[in-house]
Amino acid sequence: MCELRAANPMRIQPTRSGRDGTFAAVSPYRRAEPATGDLATRVTSYVVLTLDPAVPDVAADYWMHSERFYRAVADPIGARLGGDLAYRRLVAHPTDVEAERALAARVADLFAEDPALAEELAARADVADDNVYINYFRGPDYALGARTADVERLTSLAAGTPVRPDGRGDEVLVVVPISDRDGAGRIRNLMACLLALRDQTMPASDYRVTVVEFDEKPRWRDRIEPLADHYLHVTGHGLFNKSWTVNAGVRHTLGAARTLCLLDADILVDRDFLRRNHARFAEHGHDAHLPHTEMLSLDAQSSDRLIEDRCGGRRPEVPLAGARGLLLRDVPGACLWLTPELFAEVGGLDERYRGWGGEDEDMLYRVATAGTAVQFDDVFVHLAHRRPAMRREDGAPFNAHVPVGTWNGAQGYGDLERVTGTDD
Structure with missing residues (x-):
């Protein structure tokens, strides 16, 4: 498990707690639970978790922490029913x-024959x-x-969306970064994300959506512009620099927005997403929050x-009854939702991070150190796409060299021409 996450120095305040004092993942508007029910189904789900290659791929550090618990449940089934x-x-x-x-049915038979094993x-x-x-x-x-x-299906759906009304959008600025050089699924996901953001209970005149594309060229501009209030292109080469991409969007399109929503392009949000999370600032008096405790990574x-x-x-x-995935x-x-003042105080995301992993935790650590951060218990829905490489060819994490929590943006951030604080 990630060292920062295991030590939990970030002081993120949960909004409710479970039976043992830990956070209980109970959404106020929907609930996602693992494949529970009868014991045989529960146990079989742990067998699936040991076998499906998507599990270590979805989050390598989560897998390393969880594998021994999976195997403690699943291995006895393999020993008894492996043939x-x-x-x-x-x-x-x-x-x-x-x-x-079929396996769950066989496990149920096994438990009927051996109640001690079931217990x-x-x-x-x-x-x-x-x-x-x-x-x-x-x-x-x-x-x-x-x-x-x-993409073609999403394009046809986009053609039927209403024209955005004129308005300053001074309540919320949503910034969504994207990089999809090979059509690996992220542009499809972004278009779905943007369609969901256009279908909100918050008045359209109260919010704006900025999409920033990291690429050698503005590859998907024609697909993005009809669905976004602002489109920016940063000329990016090599590994995706999400931090620089987000920072550019905030710096160049913030306007007079009172709150910021930094949102990944693969998240499919519900209709009340913007109104609910914007209202939470007034209700709880914090500076930043994570809206979610669980994220359902869909197949x-x-x-x-x-x-x-x-x-x-x-x-x-987003109806979960028809979903399958990893929770x-x-x-x-x-x-991440936060005030523009806090974003500026910490200097945005650390632009030294490249490739998969680390920049979000680094940002959360600095935000919670500089201000008050809260975690809510929504269930986020993550759309499938081809997974990026999570480590370098030598097996080392991409960003292991970056000293966590040391960025302050003193040299600037979000320059459209180049990454700040590097030799690029």
Whole structure:
């Protein structure tokens, strides 16, 4: 597990606590739970977590922390049912829901034959539930056959959106960074994100959306501009520099906005997202907050289905009943709300970070040190895309060399021409 996250020096204040004093992930407007129910289904979900290659890929440090808890539940099943056809089917196809259900039925039979094993694995599953940082989620309505939500489908949906009204948008500025040089899914996700941001209970004249594209050229400008209030391009080469990209958006389009929302391009938000989070500042009197405790990282099928439901069907929420994916706990990234004053005080995100990982935790650490930071318990929905490399070729994390918490923006930040504080 990440050293910063394990030590928890960030002093992020939860808004409610669970039975043991830890944060309880209960959303005020919806709830996501792992694939619970009968014990056999719970245990089988831990088998899936040990087999599915998407689990270590979604968050390597979360996997390293959680793996031993998964295996404490799953390995006894492998030892007893490893030669069973249902188990072998799931090993060969870890995302096959029918294979998962077949194994759950065999596990139920095993528990009926061996109640002592059932009792032991129930206790281990309880321990795992309280300790793992990636759990498994499958809604009761999950099924194959969703309509493909590709760029062309999103473009057709965008054509039917109303024209944005004139307005200063002085309540909220949303900044969304994007880099998709090979059409790996992020531009599709961004378009869904922007469509959801246009369908909000907050009056359209009260907020603005800025998209900043990091690329050698303005590759997706024609797709983005119709859905955003501001489009910026920063000429970026090599590994994605999310920090510089976000900083440029804030610095050059802030205007008179009273609050900032820094939002990843792969998040599909509900209709009340902006109003709810903007109101939280007045309700709680803090300087910054994470809106979420859990993030549901969807599989490809669920991503298509939920985009169609939210953007095509204009559902007010993102319906989780038809979703399948990995439920990540205490994610420090994806979205941060804060005041422009605090953003300026800490000098924005640290522009020395390149490639995957670290910049969000670094920012959260500095923000919570300089101001009051709160964590709420919404469930975020993350759309599928091809995963980026998470480590260098030698196995080292991309940003292990960056001293955490040392950036202050003293040399400036968000320069459109070049990254600040480096030799670029």
